[in-house]
Amino acid sequence: MAPLIRIQLGIFFVLLCPVNIIGLWWAVGSPLVMDPNSICRKTKQLAGKQAELCQSQPEIIKEVIKGAKLGIRECQHQFRSRRWNCTSHSKYFGKVLQQDIRETAFVYAVTAAGVTHAVTQACSMGYLLQCGCEATRSRGPPRPADTGTEAVRWEWGGCGDDVEFGYEKSKQFMDGRQKTGKSDIRTLMDLHNNEAGRLAVRNYMRTECKCHGLSGSCTLRTCWRKMPPFREVGNRLLERFHGASKVMGGNDGKTLIPVGRNIKPPDKQDLIYSAESPDFCLPNRKTGSAGTRGRVCNSTALDMSGCDLLCCDRGYRDETVVYEENCLCRFHWCCVVQCKKCSVRKKLSLCM
Ligand SMILES: *[C@@H]1O[C@H](CO)[C@@H](O)[C@H](O)[C@H]1NC(C)=O
Numbered sequence: 001m002a003p004l005i006r007i008q009l010g011i012f013f014v015l016l017c018p019v020n021i022i023g024l025w026w027a028v029g030s031p032l033v034m035d036p037n038s039i040c041r042k043t044k045q046l047a048g049k050q051a052e053l054c055q056s057q058p059e060i061i062k063e064v065i066k067g068a069k070l071g072i073r074e075c076q077h078q079f080r081s082r083r084w085n086c087t088s089h090s091k092y093f094g095k096v097l098q099q100d101i102r103e104t105a106f107v108y109a110v111t112a113a114g115v116t117h118a119v120t121q122a123c124s125m126g127y128l129l130q131c132g133c134e135a136t137r138s139r140g141p142p143r144p145a146d147t148g149t150e151a152v153r154w155e156w157g158g159c160g161d162d163v164e165f166g167y168e169k170s171k172q173f174m175d176g177r178q179k180t181g182k183s184d185i186r187t188l189m190d191l192h193n194n195e196a197g198r199l200a201v202r203n204y205m206r207t208e209c210k211c212h213g214l215s216g217s218c219t220l221r222t223c224w225r226k227m228p229p230f231r232e233v234g235n236r237l238l239e240r241f242h243g244a245s246k247v248m249g250g251n252d253g254k255t256l257i258p259v260g261r262n263i264k265p266p267d268k269q270d271l272i273y274s275a276e277s278p279d280f281c282l283p284n285r286k287t288g289s290a291g292t293r294g295r296v297c298n299s300t301a302l303d304m305s306g307c308d309l310l311c312c313d314r315g316y317r318d319e320t321v322v323y324e325e326n327c328l329c330r331f332h333w334c335c336v337v338q339c340k341k342c343s344v345r346k347k348l349s350l351c352m
């Protein structure tokens with residue numbers, strides 16, 4: 001039997017948003033418990049490359065879904081204390097994805113990055129038949145980081161992450177799309193942001209090494225390439241979100257040109273957008289804003305998480321919440337940990 005995967009609707013949105021969100025919404029309902037085969041069957045809207053991938057490699061679809069989830073979870077972490085917090089509540093999420101704002105750019109990028117990361121990870125773990133550890137035979141020897149020690153030999157070994165494979169699969173799945181309804185310009189932007197996400201993984205591979213030799217003499221080092229931890233990818237993409245470049249469509253309808261004078265054109269790793277974000281202060285179905293009423297804010301912080309900014313100057317109220325927590329835990333030989341329950345009072349500030 002095919003393994004079941006539970007996915008939240010919001011994730012499903014993202015996964016298939018390059019295709020046809022609305023059609024899909026009707027096809028599946030929420031919450032979803034599906035296996036890759038039925039995803040492939042139900043999503044007739046999948047076109048071209050995506051459909052091919054679906055039919056020929058259902059086990060990769062499973063990793064694609066994992067990757068999309070990873071991306072959304074990271075989005076929620078990075079935006080946890082901002083007005084738009086990447087909530088995947090279906091009523092709002094889809095609307096954000098249909099715009100050309102910075103937030104949309106981030107979601108596309110972090111999802112494509114998540115898919116790259118998850119598929120590559122699955123290769124290294126040996127979960128997929130199509131891929132495995134990185135082939136290193138064709139690669140030159142690793143460059144020693146410290147040139148002080150002369151006699152150290154270097155070799156590729158261990159299991160390097162085959163990020164090229166994950167990159168290609170993410171490309172095949174995330175970039176393959178139908179051309180219904182979307183303008184060329186919007187498609188170009190989505191593709192650019194997808195690529196920026198994938199590069200936030202691929203361009204930041206690191207080399208890890210291990211020493212071999214008698215009593216730590218390190219006469220031989222074996223090294224392998226590893227992906228950056230996904231949190232780091234998220235941090236990097238958030239920086240790109242802050243520095244995102246505004247673009248507009250050229251006259252030919254096929255090119256993007258940066259908006260503003262003396263602005264350097266965005267490079268491949270930059271996020272791009274073409275419309276200013278709404279302020280996300282009040283609920284608005286059109287823009288996908290859930291509003292910030294009831295959100296927890298920080299009354300002393302001066303950044304976005306501060307009550308003034310988060311609550312849009314509407315003010316806030318303090319509330320004391322009491323909850324139980326494990327405390328005074330003691331370890332008994334062997335092997336039990338016993339804890340007491342303590343009531344913890346915590347003061348929270350909530351937006352009005
Ligand atoms: C995100 O925002 C929504 C809508 O305002 C809210 O219901 C949810 O609790 C928020 N999530 C977090 C983690 O703050």
Ligand SMILES: *[C@@H]1O[C@H](CO)[C@@H](O)[C@H](O)[C@H]1NC(C)=O
Binds near residue numbers: 298299300301302
């Ligand atoms: C609130 O903001 C202050 C100042 O930035 C910070 O030191 C503190 O840790 C924050 N509190 C919470 C609960 O995040």
